[in-house]
């Protein structure tokens with residue numbers, strides 16, 4: 001029955017990418033064959049390999065599996081390393097894309113052989129403008145999960161991954177583990193005129209961002225938002241609107257849930273919890289619009305300037321959305337009859 005079913009399954013090229021990805025997660029043989037004809041993004045101790053384009057920009061190196069295989073063999077690896085690749089994406093023609101950490105090989109030799117450089121993800125993610133940036137974030141998160149999930153937390157026995165790397169199973173009792181993300185709420189609070197940003201001691205010079213925090217077990221999105229804002233700055237939220245979400249690989253794997261919220265203009269006095277934040281303050285529309293125009297981060301010795309999170313961060317998106325909404329409100333007010 002199964003072999004008859006197989007013969008009528010559409011060939012890989014007929015399956016839409018999402019379905020094809022699912023098939024590869026469930027079928028180790030199909031996944032191995034997709035790996036042989038696929039592309040690999042290399043990592044070295046979780047830093048992705050980037051190449052310089054002719055225009056001088058950086059792009060992630062998507063290498064043909066056959067090329068990776070020959071590089072690894074030239075550098076003395078037995079060839080089985082390629083099988084440790086994890087499935088991350090699929091191109092339109094159903095060419096599967098994988099990530100592989102070659103941390104056991106000499107970094108410089110791999111860089112020379114592949115004409116690229118391994119660059120910390122915290123730097124590389126923000127230098128990349130290509131659609132591959134989220135693939136690198138996902139790849140790093142998956143590779144890290146495999147590196148830290150080798151043992152079953154119930155039996156202490158080794159776990160084994162499937163070929164796609166989408167799950168691990170305990171070798172003694174078969175418990176299946178799936179990659180984990182921690183839900184994090186992030187919120188841009190407004191009092192109608194200004195928005196509230198906070199600064200952690202580890203942030204780059206001058207940077208302020210929307211308030212964020214990990215969800216506690218059992219909390220809803222709204223409960224987590226109200227608790228985080230009350231804990232970090234002592235404010236009570238009036239209304240919450242969901243905006244958008246993103247996977248965030250730092251420090252581990254989080255699902256950032258981005259929202260806008262308002263507080264009463266009569267209750268905007270902040271009580272900053274300095275155990276969590278170095279500072280938090282209200283910013284005017286003018287301060288935010290000037291900061292959005294800045295191209296380079298402030299350097300030590302510069303006059304203090306507000307520096308906002310990079311475009312790739314959901315915090316940036318929330319700030320841009322708020323700015324557009326405030327500018328629209330101002331235009332509406334100016335166009336009202338009787339306004340000067």
Ligand SMILES: NC(=O)c1ccc[n+]([C@@H]2O[C@H](COP(=O)([O-])OP(=O)(O)OC[C@H]3O[C@@H](n4cnc5c(N)ncnc54)[C@H](O)[C@@H]3O)[C@@H](O)[C@H]2O)c1
Nearest residue numbers: 182184186209212213214248250251256309313314315316
């Ligand atoms: N993408 C963005 O735009 C953006 C912007 C701001 C913050 N962030 C991310 O949001 C995350 C959370 O923000 P925060 O640091 O203010 O959180 P937070 O206010 O909850 O404080 C962090 C503390 O929470 C505790 N904690 C509880 N559950 C945790 C878990 N599952 N993992 C790790 N720590 C846990 C730890 O003690 C940790 O020190 C940060 O990791 C940061 O990278 C992303």
Ligand SMILES: [Mg+2]
Nearest residue numbers: 211212213276
């Ligand atoms: Mg926080």
